[in-house]
Amino acid sequence: MEIDKRHRLHIYSDEELDKNEGEIIELLKAASQQPVPDQDEWLDEQLRRNILVTSVEILLNAARCASLWPVVCFPACCAFEFITTAASRFDISRFGMEIIRASPRQADLMITAGTLTWKNAPNVRRVYDQMAEPKWVIAMGACAISGGIFSGSYSVVPGYNRIIPVDVYVPGCPPRPEALLYGIEQLRRKISSLQFLA
């Protein structure tokens, strides 16, 4: 089919575009025959001369509190504050926590975000039991601490510490992400002061 050339007056022709693209690629290729030199090369010599002396405890504790992986335990509405904490604005990946594990076997922190009913309690207990040692628990929100507004209820567990040991309590209904981050900060302090090789 013949293309009417008059319609192509105000745009580039295909040949011109292809030619232009080919020139750009050839130029870049000619200028890129050698790899970009490593800008941190000077560090190698410095690192070779350095020795870091520390204790096993401090090293292990630093590793542990630098990547706490939370397990999914979101029975109620505090979960949304937790999700906000995990999302871009508050960004718990700053603490190496962005991987929220669906399997308790890969997690070492349980953030109990929500009201727990007695009917659901055996499941949470089981998830906690399946987590590998060492493991920690942050009780997030009023319901997790004491049952909150449901504390006199026939069906609600009055605090997670009835069924699992809790390390840090974060009050609020629900707590703001800042509060949860402060709680995580407190837990990191607790972990870094652990002494297990005494």
Add this chain to the structure above:
Amino acid sequence: MTIALSGRKIAGKLQEQFPGSIVQSDESSLLVKSEHLLAIATFLKTTPGFDFDYLTSVTAVDYRDYFELVYHLISIEHNHSLVLKVRCHDRENPTVPSVVGVWRGADFQEREIYDLMGIKFEGHPNLKRIVLWEGFQGHPLRKEYKGIYK
């Protein structure tokens, strides 16, 4: 918009079919005797012109002297609705006939009422607790229920 049918008008039609079954009726609802519930439910579902083929909800209310069960019926074909009520005066052993045979959707809701109010549904295929666990003492939505921590 679903048209809410007048209980009083339907009561007039039911009176011919089931004499003595209506306790009272007003513009918004229709109160029937529990021994006639199953027959009236079947009649309302199958009679052309009524065709209440969809049971939206079953709830129970504790009025201290008696329990009242509220059935919200809808006809999808005619787009009209009706509120049917039944009272149960026996507090020790409250029993009403189950409507699972008429509307299958009543199954879980009747189990919930049994769980929280302690009303037994005669003829229910699987009447056991649904929200609370087996072994729970009492029925917590009853007015006389005292909380477990008090």
